[in-house]
Amino acid sequence: MNKKEMEIFAQKIRVATIECIASRGFGHVGGSLSISDLLAVLYGEVMNVSPEKKDDPNRDKLVCSKGHAGPAIYATLALKGFFPYEKLFTLNQPGTTLPSHCDKNKTEGVDMTTGSLGQGTSLAVGLALADKLSNRNAKTYLIVGDGEQDEGQVWEAASFTAAKNITNLIWIIDWNKKQLDGYNKDILDPQNLEEKFKSFGFDAITVNGHNVEEIYNALTNLKKNKPRAIILDTVKGHGLKEVEETFSNHSMTVGKEVWDKWIKILKDELTSMGGAM
Amino acid sequence: MSIIYDGNKDEVQFKSAISETIKNLLDNDKTVVYLDSDLSSCIGCNKLINEYDRAINCGIAEANMAGIAGGLSSGGMKPIIHTFGPFASRRCYDQIFLSGGYAGNSITIIGTDPGVTAAFNGGTHMPFEDTGLYRLIPGAIICDVTDIAMLKCLMTKSINHKGIKYFRVPRKDSYKVYSNDTDFEFGKGKIIKELGTDGLIIASGIMVYEAMKAAEELANKNFKVTVIDPVTIKPLDEELIKQYALKCKKIIVAENHNKIGGLVSAVKELLCGQNVKVSHVAVEDKFGEVGPQNYLQEQFGLTSKEIVSKMISL
Structure with missing residues (x-):
């Protein structure tokens, strides 16, 4: 995909994410929208993954440790053809295969079960280590929330990644500045994430998490012989001004007319970009 | 099976049998990975860390070790993790429960020094609750190991058995109850x-x-x-x-x-x-x-x- 195509893909992910959450009437809007551009770059261009390759051990894997961003992952997978688009409308319905938090045993295309924050980091290390020990030429991409940095396990996993030089694992931190109760800085200030990762021995960089070109360059240009960490400077709820400006936008419940309005805004934007669902 | 109990001890200590079994498993199956959290020397496995790239010391970070084991399992490997019983249960319980059991991953866990066998390490290292915690993990297998014949047989079988498998094993002497060729099965007393x-x-x-x-x-x-x-x-x-x-x-x-x-x-x-x-x-x-x-x-x-x-x- 070129830059324009990735931007359109990102917008389609936003539309599908909101349609998915709207079908249930409530869900994790903010943290799903903040990783839409990243997912477009990963699944649109960078990752070696497709429905046809789902059983290929040599393909790349994604661990979304901030498992509550499930709707964004499902939107991306549906758009990539892992399952029919209509399945997005079963989110959190009884018996669904699309639970609010990612589950590899339920959803086609999901590579890891996550949801208890922090745990996806070690799981991703294990996945990458399995590829390394098996001499498989595959990468694992790990998405971690910024609020999730509160968890000690994140730093155990980061320490291991650096100490054992796990270079086929790419850490991506969604620095959207907020967690459930409010701003990171008011709850448990994560300080300078880039410097933290550098101090652990990572090649780390901070980029605009809503600029697909910057994300792509970061994913492809960091040193290959060192553990890599990319801090994505993002906005929680990106793409919907009303959501961005809502203080408590981690999980949102709004009426049908609001969901419809948001979907229209996103679709109009998609049309203006020259794209279509 | 033959019961050969006569009040005598096994010829070797549990820790030797654990390290011998792990070494055999590493040799015989290239997907077996042994992880420890800075206690490999306590079961004679420190030499394995230098010999095998699939024997890894994770440092004193049991939760991370348990999570890595879950990821290894998802990646097609067969992880064995070891630490003392309280750290193999309480310290990494949520990781074993979710990153292991709930996520459908398979992990063999060796928790050494169960209960009073922790002796001189005292109360902080003395798990009287590990079995209880593991019983609450759906589908988990729990073996309170009796002697070396049981340990070797069931640890070896556990590698190809899906799910969470917890062995509580002393490190020192055991009284020999079973002949070396005794076959054991999970769920068969x-x-x-x-x-x-x-x-x-x-x-x-x-x-x-x-x-x-x-x-x-x-x-x-x-x-x-x-x-x-x-x-x-x-x-x-x-x-x-x-x-x-x-x-x-x-x-x-x-x-x-x-x-x-x-x-x-x-x-x-x-x-x-x-x-x-x-x-x-x-x-x-x-x-x-x-x-x-x-x-x-x-x-x-x-x-x-x-x-x-x-x-x-x-």
């Missing part, structure tokens, strides 16, 4: 002494030796009992235990664990509502403490003498 049906002793781990001594002492008083080793506390051999419980009527359950949550609870849950009397020899809801193992066994009542006394008064 063994009758290890059958003198009569005056009473039934169900004992696991280090309490098997105490139960065998108690059976002899009771026989001297013309009270003839049967002794069952459940082999796995979960799954429990419900059929065997129920069959003998209904025959014997008086039952003592003995384990090196809190009376809450472990083998005692499992047996009492099974026999609830049956026309039998069940009592226990186990830790009475107390924290651990420091001291020699024989002192601690006396202190917590984990002795053959206690089994005899409770059986007679039942």
Whole structure:
């Protein structure tokens, strides 16, 4: 995909994410929208993954440790053809295969079960280590929330990644500045994430998490012989001004007319970009 | 199987058998990965870390180690993790529960120094609750290891068995109960002494030796009992235990664990509502403490003498 195509893909992910959450009437809007551009770059261009390759051990894997961003992952997978688009409308319905938090045993295309924050980091290390020990030429991409940095396990996993030089694992931190109760800085200030990762021995960089070109360059240009960490400077709820400006936008419940309005805004934007669902 | 119990110890200590078994598994299956959290020297596995790229010291970070094991399993590997019992249960419980069990990953967990065998490391290192915690993980297998024959057989089998498999194993001596060629199965208990049906002793781990001594002492008083080793506390051999419980009527359950949550609870849950009397020899809801193992066994009542006394008064 070129830059324009990735931007359109990102917008389609936003539309599908909101349609998915709207079908249930409530869900994790903010943290799903903040990783839409990243997912477009990963699944649109960078990752070696497709429905046809789902059983290929040599393909790349994604661990979304901030498992509550499930709707964004499902939107991306549906758009990539892992399952029919209509399945997005079963989110959190009884018996669904699309639970609010990612589950590899339920959803086609999901590579890891996550949801208890922090745990996806070690799981991703294990996945990458399995590829390394098996001499498989595959990468694992790990998405971690910024609020999730509160968890000690994140730093155990980061320490291991650096100490054992796990270079086929790419850490991506969604620095959207907020967690459930409010701003990171008011709850448990994560300080300078880039410097933290550098101090652990990572090649780390901070980029605009809503600029697909910057994300792509970061994913492809960091040193290959060192553990890599990319801090994505993002906005929680990106793409919907009303959501961005809502203080408590981690999980949102709004009426049908609001969901419809948001979907229209996103679709109009998609049309203006020259794209279509 | 043959029961060769005569009160003598195994030729080697548990820790040697653990390291030998892990080495064999690493040699025979290129997907086996052994992880430790800075306690590899305690089971003689430190040399493996240098010999195999699939033997990795994770440092003192048990939660991370358990999570990595889950990821390795998802990546097609067969992880074995080791640390002391409290750190293999309490310290990384949520990781074993979610990143392991819930996520459908398979991990063999070796928790050494169960209960009073932690001895001089004291209360902080003395798990009386590990079995209880693991029992609450759906589908988990729990083995309170009796001797080296059992350890080698079931650890080897566990590698190709899906799910969470927890072995609580002392590091030092064991009393030999089974011949080296004995075959064990998860969920299949063994009758290890059958003198009569005056009473039934169900004992696991280090309490098997105490139960065998108690059976002899009771026989001297013309009270003839049967002794069952459940082999796995979960799954429990419900059929065997129920069959003998209904025959014997008086039952003592003995384990090196809190009376809450472990083998005692499992047996009492099974026999609830049956026309039998069940009592226990186990830790009475107390924290651990420091001291020699024989002192601690006396202190917590984990002795053959206690089994005899409770059986007679039942």
